[in-house]
Amino acid sequence: MKLLLTAFMLCIFQGIKAQNTIKMENQKEEVLAITNAIEDQYFKGIYEGDEALLGSVFHAEALLFGDVKGEPYFKTIALYLEGVKNRQSPKDSGKPFKGEILNIKVVNSIAVAELNVKMYDFNYRDFLSFHKINGKWLIVNKMLTDISE
Template identity: 55%
Template structure:
């Protein structure tokens, strides 16, 4: 008898009343998902295709680049770097191998560091990218790099 009363009581509630409509639910992407999107869809694609518009979407205008390439010190502003990418033959058009991967992502509040490996032309670059969330967008604010010979 108790079970019948409980079932009758549960059936008295409308099924559609306060239930969430799964189709209308929006999921908020995690910071890691947002950062991966910037790296994969703007940074990696921009480098591979030589698409400077994509690269500009990834970088904070005042971003700086430091490092070394084959022992030679490297320093550029974001504008200098993007201009250089636009003036070279892209890996896509060169037909040469291009492999880029995210090795790690560390996020604390509105900052993040990302370690990347980018193999293109005859280079094996390791990049350490610093992100900052600015005006609700994750942007690259600093890049350090070095070329490692196998």
């Protein structure tokens, strides 16, 4: 009986280890997918002023909140993309642009990314909330603050 119980326990622990390994591998894949979305759509769209590319990484109902130079900031994604479309892009301004991913946390189909974005005369800290919808990671909320001071 003791031998049977020991064998049973070993099987359970091996199964748990295998599940954890699979979860970790899946999480690495999800972090990579989010990283690619940030670099290929978010950063590139901001830098080039490409509102269509930038909009492709956002959910259609996404909202943006935060503060810039101490002033409250709120926009719908439509208003934000309109502003990107009508301003001089960082690329065309000739001023430095640097987007940096500081951290990405994934739990099931949701994730949060912390970014630093230096553009124009600003240094933004962005927190992007992602949701995996129909197999694609989309930004559903953006929070930002200007940390230039």
